[in-house]
Amino acid sequence: MDDVCIDIVKLTKVFANLKQKAIDNLSVQIKRGRMVGVIGADGAGKTTLLRLICGLLKADAGRINVLEKNPLVDKTQLMQKIGYMPQKFGLYEDLTVLENLKFFAALKNVAEKFDFLPLLRFADLDKFQNRLAGKLSGGMKQKLGLICAMLGVPELIVLDEPSVGVDPVSRQELMKMVKQSVQAHTTVLWSTAYMDEAMAFDEVIVLDKGKVIFQGKPLDLGKDAVEFEEKIVSLMGGAHIRPSVLARNYPIFNLDAKYGVEAIDLSKKYGGFWAVENNSFQIKKGEIFGLLGPNGAGKSTSFKMMCGLAKPTSGTAKIMGIDIIKFPEKARAHLGYMSQKFSLYPNLSVIENLRFFAGAYGMQGKVADKAIKRMCAIFGFRKFLNVNAYELPLGYKQRLAFACAVMHEPPVLFLDEPTSGVDVLTRKEFWNHLNALSKIGVTILITTHFMDEAEYCHRISLFYQGKAIAIGSPVELKKRANAATLNEAFINLVHGSEGVGNVD
Ligand SMILES: Nc1ncnc2c1ncn2[C@@H]1O[C@H](COP(=O)(O)OP(=O)(O)OP(=O)(O)O)[C@@H](O)[C@H]1O
Ligand SMILES: [Mg+2]
Structure with a gap:
């Protein structure tokens, strides 16, 4: 032996x-x-x-x-x-x-x-x-x-x-x-x-x-x-993915904004260290915009500033035309945010988390019950209803966090690595939802380390050491980096701009 x-x-x-x-x-x-x-x-x-x-x-x-x-x-x-x-x-x-x-x-x-x-x-x-x-x-x-x-x-x-x-x-x-x-x-x-x-x-x-x-x-x-x-x-028995029904009945957004999301000279400095430096971009309504880049590039920091959770050192962001610094509550009412770090209440069960978030979004009574029921049906929570969030398999944690970000049907979604740790089938399911939402005009800003997923983005901003080093569609980025795949483009573009920015 x-x-x-x-x-x-x-x-x-x-x-x-x-x-x-x-x-x-x-x-x-x-x-x-x-x-x-x-x-x-x-x-x-x-x-x-x-x-x-x-x-x-x-x-x-x-x-x-x-x-x-x-x-x-x-x-x-x-x-x-x-x-x-x-x-x-x-x-x-x-x-x-x-x-x-x-x-x-x-x-x-x-x-x-x-x-x-x-x-x-x-x-x-x-x-x-x-x-x-x-x-x-x-x-x-x-x-x-x-x-x-x-x-x-x-x-x-x-x-x-x-x-x-x-x-x-x-x-x-x-x-x-x-x-x-x-x-x-x-x-x-x-x-x-x-x-x-x-x-x-x-x-x-x-x-x-x-x-x-x-x-x-x-x-x-x-x-x-x-x-x-x-x-x-x-x-595994040939599981198949059902088409997304998440976008069904979604409200029509009549907000008169030119862009879904706009970042204007966003910067964040920690001590002497620039985590994000002068980042600007505009995301059209209904666009899926990917923020990619190596670990520590400043993606999550950008997200937090745009959601009003971290104060920019300078610059600002607009959500459906509303300035997040001047009118934080009004701007936040239009967005759903899924943070990279587990954002749920670990000691509350699945159903308790859903109820908590429904309440936080101001949903009550039958409206809340209906939304919760829909989320359970769409994401398959029924077998986990009474399991505490921290005990869930990783993929279900991510689904629950996603459900909690979309249940109030916001016109803008910020998703920070929603599919990290999620299995292949569930990743496909996630993208089915995102594509369906984008088609009805929901603006989506997403980060991912999966290059096959990045291919599904309409446009990508490649981030490195706090700065955008390239913006464009997947095809444009590959062309610019003279690369056959996005993975290769990512590597070429990052290596090509070694040493552009932040050191401690
Ligand atoms: N509170 C803080 N104090 C000091 N430095 C910080 C703080 N928060 C973040 N940073 C630094 O800012 C940089 C950017 O971090 P951020 O979390 O935005 O990266 P990221 O692009 O999301 O990376 P990952 O792909 O690993 O999630 C990192 O070097 C990080 O250590
Ligand atoms: Mg991050």
Whole structure:
């Protein structure tokens, strides 16, 4: 059994408030030294399985062995050998980047003289070592969490969706780094919703409804990400996507504004650091406008200023022609905002969150009930109604946050990485909704790190180091960067403007 890293026999885990078993009589064996991808739709059981392996949950039935130990009984001993990065990595927000690394290094008994610089450089955080972790962008936090989990040469590395929110350039580097730093006997378990990523694993495990429905080489699932994707959909019973009904009955907007959204010389300075510098653009009514760019480029900061949640250092934004600084309440009444960081109330259930947001938008009685019912039907919340928001699978958290942003039917939507961590099917479903809304005149500003999604935007502003380095349609950007794909255009344009702006 020397070569077996994880041995699971007939494992079952039930959560009282969920209608189906999270893990259902699951058996699987994972050999040492393999890099294994765990793939599955939202709610398939990925996180539960990884948490059982790390001894953070107790199974209801079955047997589980990790590095020849029982993860519940030998937890302390095992934790020295496992590098675990949960979906929401517990960074210390009031410690700096370097202090966080030192803290996790001490936990893992890493030598005091350890040189953190190569890791910091890899994560592009060397320039920001002394910044508080709480003040990093979403993707920067994710990268810091990852390098903390890699400390101390663990025998098993368990990464729960490590690439969520990481930009396309860094995503490639991340995979490379994990591959390089693992030694021959190190096993890696990496859960993901990105099919193109899955191709790089030695082996993939596909989960569906708490069961393993495929284990083998990624090539056996298809020759590329698309074929792969189709095979998985068919393995899951060929789920199909219904056309969006979200735009049905949406009110007609008679606001006499030239643009849906306008940013006018928006700037934000933190200390001596320009997070956003002189950003201007106009978005036509009904346009889907993508804000793209590497982690830390200033996308979320721009969103927050345009929604009236952060005060610009200079400049302003208009929502349906209404100035967000002069008339914040009136402007905000016309927008729905989905923040990058989970914006729901974690200790309220799905239905309680929906009721809370309906109230916040001034909906009452039958109007509120009707809106809530519609959201439940459209997004499939029925089986989760009484589950607390923080316990939801990531994809359902995102759906709930989206539902809470659109339930009052605003003419302008700000969506900050709405599809990060969402499975392929749900991503398609999201875009069905967005296209339907755009067709009836809803203006949509969206950020994403998925380049296939960026293709669906009418226009894109590519952001880097606080500045717009290119604006245009996907076709125009590719032409300008002399690139065949948007991914390539992204990389070329960013590399071409290295060093344009902000350093601490
Ligand atoms: N309160 C703050 N104090 C200091 N710096 C901040 C603060 N908030 C954000 N920043 C910095 O501003 C920069 C832009 O952050 P922002 O969150 O806008 O990036 P982003 O483009 O959304 O990145 P990501 O793709 O990772 O979400 C980052 O360098 C971040 O560390
Ligand atoms: Mg962001």
